[in-house]
């Protein structure tokens with residue numbers, strides 16, 4: 559009766575297992591990373607919050623593009639997924655100028671070959687969202703690439719298709735988030751191809767680990783914005799003068815509790831579902 563589950567991969571805060579030839583199990587842990595280092599202290603329920611949010615968005619966007627979600631497990635942190643042939647690019651959409659987008663713009667006036675107006679400031683909203691793909695680095699940071707480099711990796715027509723779908727997904731989700739007082743500054747999506755050659759949205763989607771969420775009521779362009787979820791952790795780490803190399807510091811109880819509350823607040827605001835209801839019956843996010 560019991561299945562043999564094979565571990566096939568580890569992310570910084572997630573694990574991937576093979577259930578059979580066609581299905582994977584994606585498990586989100588309660589680990590948290592900051593400044594690219596996984597901390598020794600966990601945030602209780604973080605894995606369930608991210609899994610629930612991702613499943614919610616898969617359900618909300620299922621009419622725009624098929625996705626890999628097959629089932630949400632009762633633990634609320636694991637999803638059974640359709641096994642796909644993943645595309646070798648990260649599909650990033652930016653509506654605001656932050657992170658590597660801001661860095662590239664400041665150096666060249668462009669992001670991934672998109673020439674932008676002069677005089678933009680850090681965190682400013684762009685005239686329109688842009689598709690800014692990146693390579694998948696096995697170690698270190700993903701590298702931003704332009705249309706020609708992206709098309710060389712996936713083909714012209716596939717590139718056009720993921721660009722159109724990524725922008726459509728960003729517009730849909732950022733509109734809902736904005737109506738709930740949350741700015742979706744940017745997001746990273748991953749697509750795969752199924753056995754019929756169809757594009758399928760995979761991995762995690764529109765979680766705080768794959769997106770920059772900013773509280774709209776604190777938005778002040780002209781500098782970096784506070785993170786919706788990780789700001790207490792960042793502030794605490796900065797206060798220690800930690801050099802941001804492994805190992806990271808243990809977090810005190812108040813930072814853990816404040817951060818947990820922010821993850822749950824993000825879940826509840828974006829889904830309009832109580833986290834306790836999700837914990838009781840994860841399928842509530844599927845609508």
Ligand code: Q0Z
Nearest residue numbers: 567568569572573574626640641642761
């Ligand atoms: C996702 C990753 C994680 C380590 C592979 N549906 C899919 N089909 C095939 N491959 C993947 C997926 Cl989601 C796939 N990753 C990212 C996730 C741990 C790496 F939890 N790698």
